[in-house]
Amino acid sequence: MSAGQPPFDSPEIRRLSPVIGPGHTYGSVTDKISAIVLTRPTSLGWYVGFLIAFSVMGMMTVAIAWLVIKGTGIWGINIPIGWGFAIVNFVWWIGIGHAGTLISAILFLLNQKWRTSINRFAEAMTLFAVACAGIFPLIHTGRPWLAFYMMPYPSTMGIWPQFRSPLIWDVFAVSTYGTVSLMFWFVGLIPDLATLRDRSIRKPLKIIYGMLSLGWRGSGRHWHRYQSAYLLLAGLATPLVLSVHTVVSFDFAIAIVPGWHTTIFPPYFVAGAIYSGFAMVLTIAIPLRKAYALEDFITMRHLDNMAKVMLATGLIVAYGYFFEFFLSLYSGNKFDVFLVQQRLHGPYAPFYFALILSNILVPQLLWSYKVRHNVVVLFLMSIVVNIGMWLERFVIVVISLTRDFVPSAWGRYSPTFWDWATFIGTMGMFVTLLFLFVRVLPAISIAEMRELVAETSEEEK
């Protein structure tokens, strides 16, 4: 919002806050977005950021190599806490991915125009988050080179996966989710890859983008089938994304461990996933629009809407916490009651209160229009919510496992250096992949932005 316009909270501006800046044409959106990849020189900031992220990713590589050499004993896990950071981080990363699919599929079906400029990088974020998530159960097996045992194939040992186990459901849910997200993302990219092919000057780039674009030529007959396929994929991805975190919650809810065995887990895991995912989209979008001057495309309207989705899903999560708490007490089951006491007064109580603070109390600030329109505050809040959602998974996994039925089976858990190195390392991998993505592919869907230009110019007539 530049000077000379009405104050930001006047009703006119609220109504008119656009999904795309004024004065854009088909050519200008194409130029501006493709220039980031093709013509603008790579900035020093990109190199510095990439180098830092890549070094952090290197730490993950070392941590995993050491794990392969020594085994899972280098982590803080031991009986009774067999699920430590690996599962906490897995659930956290998978949840983050969910916002990308929500934006690209559900908001597409609901015909929400504001999704257009954020869906591409949100989908990329989904893929990278699923990649980070997938690492954890894989290395948690201890012998990751044998992970193919979980796949149904006619082995010479004559054994088959146990299809009644939620852990096998998880394998199918997460691998389907990763595959479908990749296809959805790629189908959306095809027309933009054709744009990059036609606009790149250097021969090698023309060949690479040309091969990736599959020879797309924008034919009306092709668009006809393309739109059917895209709509169908959106319709398929919508139940898929809801099922994935449901299945992840089954990993807990099917077990009889106190604090896990509740029917509220699936909906409240899904809401939590979308909550943390939108927080991550904001964490990425705010620096991205600043670094590449994309304020015309990722406008305050987008940030405002994402903040509202965060607030709404945050309230569902709060409702989930409340009912989890209430039903444990109301059930009269002494193990469940004891678990609630342990959350409030046990050795991990500070984590529980930090979780309540960052997931329920702090996000209430989002009711304020001024907070939603303050980019810096919004960025900080998105980080607080990310931390809060990580704490939620930590509280669920660790408190229940350290305090189950028999006192002789109680224990304590604390992560080691290698736990942290792996976890922080995956963040490095996530950021590394994002840096590469922004540099080599259009971070905003150019074809859909042109469509938006056409629609907005029609409305003005």
Place this chain on the structure above:
Amino acid sequence: MQRSDLYGVMGEFGTPEELLQAVKKIRQAGYRRLDAYAPFPIEGLSDALGLKRNLVPAITLLGGLAGGIGGFGLQYWAAAITYPLNIGGRPLNSWPAFIPVTFELTILGASFAAVFGMLALNRLPHPHHPVFNVARFTHASSDRFFVCIEANDPNFHVEKCARLLQEVHAHHITEVSNE
């Protein structure tokens, strides 16, 4: 006589509205083998080109059915036939426990069918195509709209088509060569 090296005649337009008008008029003039090229999907273009329902939804349905039936069959075969485990006398065909994997494989099969069905029906990948021989066609992926009347149309005649394109206000009317 038609030249065998000719793919068609192409005209260029500046806006989607002009493109739609042109496509409608060219079809009214009796041409059927024509295609429009646009940098984004245009509402009404499928109707203007006379395209009916396509096969993608049917293929997707088949893919989903194959995934679902195959998925359930896989689990039934593994858990009840080839590798039965008696756990406390519980039934081997414990179908409620097979629902999550069946569901996921239904979605997977349908998605594969939607994507690869769409690509196959569109004959993609297809990296070389005569329309790319037109120099200005690089704009078809950014800000320009094109119509090409193809030489295999029974009514095709180079001059007549060029005149028709002129009448519908096309710019840069060019012959599209096959080589």
